[in-house]
Amino acid sequence: MKILVIEDDRTTGNYVAEGLREEGHTVDLMTDGKDALLQASTTDYDILIVDRMLPGLDGVSVVKTMRGAKNQTPVLFLTSLGGVDDRIEGLNAGGDDYLVKPFAFGELSARVAALARRPRATQDEIVLRAGDLEMDLMRRKVTRGGQHIDLLPREFALLEHLLRRKGRVQTRTMLLEAVWDISFDPQTNVVETHISRLRAKVDRPFETELIKTVRGSGYRIEE
Amino acid sequence: MKILVIEDDRTTGNYVAEGLREEGHTVDLMTDGKDALLQASTTDYDILIVDRMLPGLDGVSVVKTMRGAKNQTPVLFLTSLGGVDDRIEGLNAGGDDYLVKPFAFGELSARVAALARRPRATQDEIVLRAGDLEMDLMRRKVTRGGQHIDLLPREFALLEHLLRRKGRVQTRTMLLEAVWDISFDPQTNVVETHISRLRAKVDRPFETELIKTVRGSGYRIEE
DNA sequence: CTTCGATGACAAGAATTTTCATAATGCACT
DNA sequence: AGTGCATTATGAAAATTCTTGTCATCGAAG
Structure with missing residues (x-):
């Protein structure tokens, strides 16, 4: 499973990336929105894990742009507990699921597995x-x-x-x-x-x- | 101008009703959602002012039901400062505008005037x-x-x-x-x-x- | 150089979440 | 069925976090 993690916070980013690697996935980690967009467009990933808040180009914009370019890779958003609007926006923008930070790794792992199982079935667990x-x-x-x-x-x-x-x-x-x-x-x-x-x-x-x-x-x- | 105010809190209700009367409007005041729905369906009002939170049948339901019955009377919702979902819901349900409590009377007066001017032009100031x-x-x-x-x-x-x-x-x-x-x-x-x-x-x-x-x-x- | 506005730091206040103490309930065993 | 123990439920208080407002100081405009 090839996964791209887009997360500007190093700690969370590494936590996520390392954990997924230990589960046998191939993981790339990007910290900047613009770079990530380029990366996502040029390489074929199975899943994208995107922080909602990003410096430069934010997570929602990245996904919107991608979706605009007909990229259907499943997206899992990472948001914060209070941020109501975040989730709404994330899912509207074409996200397939979201996870509230801080989260247990097992939870992330489960969501990733679920997304992998239904590659393009957005809108059903919503x-x-x-x-x-x-x-x-x-x-x-x-x-x-x-x-x-x-x-x-x-x-x-x-x-x-x-x-x-x-x-x-x-x-x-x-x-x-x-x-x-x-x-x-x-x-x-x-x-x-x-x-x-x-x-x-x-x-x-x-x-x-x-x-x-x-x-x-x-x-x-x-x- | 004939106005129906639906507000369970007496203090706010009277404040609003009295103020509007002083401006020369005819104002009815109801405190219960169900009664108000009946009243709104049987009498012809120019504007409805509806509290989002109501005991029994809440404000949003009242308006939804009304809209379902093809009643196009402009609705101004009263919501509370924190209540994000309230406003979203209110406008979705067919509200034309909203006002956050507590509000200055002049503000209410201005909104009422605006609604009166564009009787059915929902969705433009949104x-x-x-x-x-x-x-x-x-x-x-x-x-x-x-x-x-x-x-x-x-x-x-x-x-x-x-x-x-x-x-x-x-x-x-x-x-x-x-x-x-x-x-x-x-x-x-x-x-x-x-x-x-x-x-x-x-x-x-x-x-x-x-x-x-x-x-x-x-x-x-x-x- | 004097007045008005901008802003950072702190304090007050609200809302939310957690802890704590106590009450209620279910279950095993007579 | 009744009793006692363990688990769960719940109200109230305490702690935490988030939001808003105050104050003091700094900077800019006329």
Whole structure:
């Protein structure tokens, strides 16, 4: 698998590139938008991983230009937690998925694998559903039964993760890693707290509960 | 001019209704979404002023339903400063303009007059431009030369106001009133500070400066 | 050279997230 | 079924982070 990483921050860039190399991929790393655009146009990559914020030409512009030139390489955007508009823009510009920084490497790895599997199937994971609950990643908007639900950034990220793995149980550890990027087990119950708040917004006002507790393991959203 | 105000908060509701009456308009005030929908469908209004957050049926749903029923009455949404998604949603649902709370009454009055003048011309003031600077009110996104610019809520409001009055000088007092809803002149230099921060993001990284100082009066954005 | 505006640093205030303490619930075992 | 232990739920307080406003100082314009 040939991957181009476009990321100006050296630390993150190397972290990503090294990790992917260890998984056996061929990885190029570029730090400047303009150079990257040239590189992406002249070499054939399987996947592009692009930081949303770049000096010079920013990530969104790079992808827009590429798409304009009929380059269909799947793109995974890296954005920051608060940046709502970023995601909207990224996906609008022709991104296929995005990942919120900071992220656990396993998460990145999973997204890369998913993108590789469906080389050009943009637009299908962009609205996540479970029952009458809808999460529109484009607009960063959640509704249930047509009713708008306001979520804080972390709540959104947690719900998103559960929805992406709908039907499968997620342990606290898995959630801590994916949503909080904490890979040891600190004495914390953040997960419980956030699940509780999520339920108050997503489940309590409605008939059926979507977020189930699996005693002894973790949580799951029903198919 | 016959106006329906849909606002659950009594204080704001009365403030708006009273003010508009003093300007000679006929104003009805409703506090519940469902009642308001019925009222709007059975009576012919020139303008609807709708709070985004309503108990029961929220503002966006009211307007969506109305629009579904081919009711083309212009709608002005009232939203809160932080609520990004609100505005996007509001305009998407068929709103014609929006106003951020808290607002100065003069501002409301101006918007109402503008809506009255162009009864059905939605979608034209929704992207504000000046040179290569674009402000998309729908997506709450600012770009210059294609480059995305992140603005904080107050910065966005300030720039929006200047753009809406492009070419005209805005005094500090006018800005304080419109953007901060402060109608006396306190010993403050918030305007200067925010102009400075805005310039750092909007002008400094680019060739030409758009935000001009008019010494002795205030600020202006060039046509 | 005097006044007005620009700006960086700091402080206040809000919003968000995490921790902590306590209550509630489920499950195993009598 | 009842009791006790362990797990999960939740409200409130504390900590953190982000945003906004103030102040003091610097620079530019007339």
